[in-house]
Every structure is written in structure tokens, then in C-alpha cells.
Amino acid sequence: MTFSIVAYDVESASWGVAVASKFLAVGAVVPWGRAGAGAVATQASANLSYGPDGLDLLSEGLSADEVVERLIAADGGRDSRQVGVVDAAGRGATYTGPECMDWAGGLAGDGFAVQGNILAGPGVVPAMAEAWREGADEPFDRRLLGALAAGDQAGGDSRGRQSAALRVWRAGAAYGGQLDIAIDLRSDDHRAPVEDLGRLLSLHNLYFGKPDPATLLPLEGALAEEVTALLARLGYSTLDAWAGTENFEERLVDGQLDPLVLEQLRAQGS
Template structure:
């Protein structure tokens, strides 16, 4: 019913799972991951116990291939299961039971495992593999979705499309630095779920992505003046020389608080602020002009 990819980032800091299926809310059942421990996908005749059991084994240092072997050996329904596991180091592991509906199979390599059942053919997993291996320049979550998209475009689930999901974990990278879940997105019922998952990831990155320190602008001079004018036009009471308090208030309402930086402004936030107040003219080109992205 499903094809998926479990993977680890090249630096070992991120783990994730991406999945698509002609099955309602596959993202609610298939993925599990723990920061700096590993990730797994349970599918076909899903065994939800694999998630906690597999992560517990990975936590103790058991290799991904041995986790797969241990889980399926203890499962009387293993012939109907499909499983992919990746750990903190080493190769991924994958299992396809002989009673999984065709086409069914998987592949694994250093830091990844791809698997699927009821697929258009083995070329779907080839496409997921190639999408993953060829996507290294992309950010980790985007790389996962690109690999899933490659499988979807190769035919994916031979019954059609319905749902997709993405789970990415990294130590301390969750909202406000208070957790490890970096991305947790689901498309539960949609005619084009992989494309919708990509759209949601783009929105997630816009709202919750951390600012690039090399692009931040000092909230002084012409930048502060423009920000103050924009916020004033939106009805905020602003100190023209120090608009940061009003900026924080506005950004919180726009769900952009993760992009705030004390004494500076993310160009992405500035562009969003400009878009919210289109009637305020941009500064004229010149030595004090404020850059746009």
C-alpha cells in the first residue's frame, strides 16, 4: 500500500522518514524517529509495535540491519510486513515479507533504506533511491520529499494516490528549541498528496526556518526607518528609532517568531512585512537603499 524512505543526513544530525500511499493518513502509521538515534518505517501489514521496539534497539547501539532481523524474527506475521530502518551510523536495513502484495521490495545503502509494496514496479524504488542519492545539495527535508516525488512520478502505488507524510528530527531543533521534532507534516487525503506535501514543507520552511545569520540586516538606520513606517501603516505604535518591540508583536501574529533575531531582521521577514503593507513605498535606489530578497 505504500512506498517510503528512511534516511540519515550526511553529518548524522538529522533522521527522517517520508512516505506516500493510496491509503488514508499513512503518515499517522508508518514513520517513527528519534534524534541522534534513528528512524524507521513500518508498512504493508503495519506493525505499530515496531516503532517503539525498533527505536529502543537503536538506542542501545544495535545496527539497523540487526534491528530489522530482530523485529521480524519475533513477529509471527513477518511474511506480511515491510520495514525500513536507519540508525545513527552505518547502512540502513530493509525487509519485505514474501506475502506482501506485488510489486514489493526494497533497497538500502549507507544511511538510507527505501521500500514499497503494491507498486507500479521495481523502478519506483530505483527512482526513490536515485532521487535520494542525487539530492545531496538540498536541505535534508527537501531531499526526502524530492526522493518521494521521484518515486511518485515513476508510478508510485499502482492503485493511485491518497496520502503522504514527512517526519524529521534533530536534537534541539524543534519549535523554540524545546524539542527535537523539526518537521512533522501530513497530507491525509488528497488527490495529489506528494505535491501537497511539498507545498506544506515550503510553508513550514518560510514560517519556522531559522534565519541565515549571513543575510540578517541590522535594525538601524534606513532599515529601522522603513520597518517603523511599515508597522505604523499597519496600526502599530512604533518608536521610529527602535521598532523592534512592534516588530516582535507583528511577527508573532504572522507566525514568524522563529525568524526573529535581536537587533536585526531576516530579509524574509522584511519582505513579508512589505507585502502586508503594499501602499508604503519602498526606498528609492541609492546608498541607503534596503536590499530585497
């Protein structure tokens, strides 16, 4: 009833899971991760303990293969389980129990594990793996979403669509820098959840992404005058006040202006 990708990005030292299913709020069940340890997707007749137990094993330094072996060896219901794991070094492993409903299976390679059950056919998993490999130049979050979208386009869950989720873990990446949850997005009940997840990811990157230093504009002269006029039209005396209301604090830079912030300000003030 579910298809997912578990993956590791060496450049950013991030671990992530992207998942979709004809199941309400699949993001509450399948994806688990921990910065510096790895990530786990538990699905089919999901054993939720695979998530925290798998992360504990990964934190002890076990490889993805070893974690899968430990999890299923201790589970009498393993024949109906499906799990994907990527470890701290980016090694992937996947397991599909023989009693998982057709079509079911998985593929694992360097940096990823893809798996699915009750799929439209055997082409879904390879399509996801191919999209993952071809997306090497994309940002990690977009690469995960691209793999998920490829599975969706290949037929996805044979029963239909309902929910999707994207979670990424990176040390100190949460808002405020105290936790390791870089991205935690869910489309819990939607006719096109993978597309909706893409919309949410775009918003996430708009609000919480860091400005590109190469694109920053000097906030002076005609631009400063325009910004002042736009803010006045919206009822604000300072850029900080407007940005605080609209949640653009992460994109503010003293004496400079992020073009994405300017675009939003112009759209509201025009």
C-alpha cells in the same frame, strides 16, 4: 500500498522518514524515529509495534540489519510485512515479506533504506534511491522530499494518491528546544499529497527556519522608516508585535531584519 524512504544525515545528525500512500493519514502509521538512535518505517500489512520496538532496539546499539532480524523473527505475520530501518551510524536495512502485494521490494545503502508495496512497477524504488543519492547537496528535509517526489513521479502507489508525511528527528530541534522532533508534517487527505507536503515544508521553513546571518539587513535609515510605515499601515506599533501575530518570532534578530520577514511584511502592508 505505500512507498517510503528512511534516512540519516551525518552533517546535521538527523534521522528522517518521508512516505506516501493511497491510505488516509499514512503519517500516523509508517514513520517512527528517535534522535541518537535511528528511524523506522513500518508498512504493507503494517505491524505498528515495529516502530517503538525497533527504536528501543536501536537505542540499545543494534545495527539496522540486527533490528530487522529481531523484528521479523518475533512476528508470525512477517511474510506480509515491510520495514525499513536506519540506525544511529546511518546504516540502512530493508525487508519485504514474500506475501506483500506486487510490486513490492526495497533497496538499502549507506544512509538510507527505500521500500514500497503495491507500486506501479519495479522502477519506483530505484528512482527514489537515485534521487536520494543525487540530492547530496540539498538540505536533509528537501533531500527526503525529493526522493519521495521521484517515487511519486515514477508511478508511486498503483492505486492512486491520498496522503504523505515527512518527519525528521534531531536532538533538541523541536520548537522551544525540549524535544527532538525537528519536522512533523502531514498531508492526510489530498489529491496531490506529495506536492502538498512540499508546500507545507516551505511554510515550515519560513516560520521556523533560522535567518541566514549573511543576508541580514541593518534595521536603520530608510529601511527602518519603511518598516515603521508598513507596521503603522497594518495597525502595529512594533515589529515584535506584528511578528508575534504572524509567527515570525524565530526569525527576529535585534537591530537587523531577515529579508524573508521583510518580504512578508511588504506583501501584507502594500
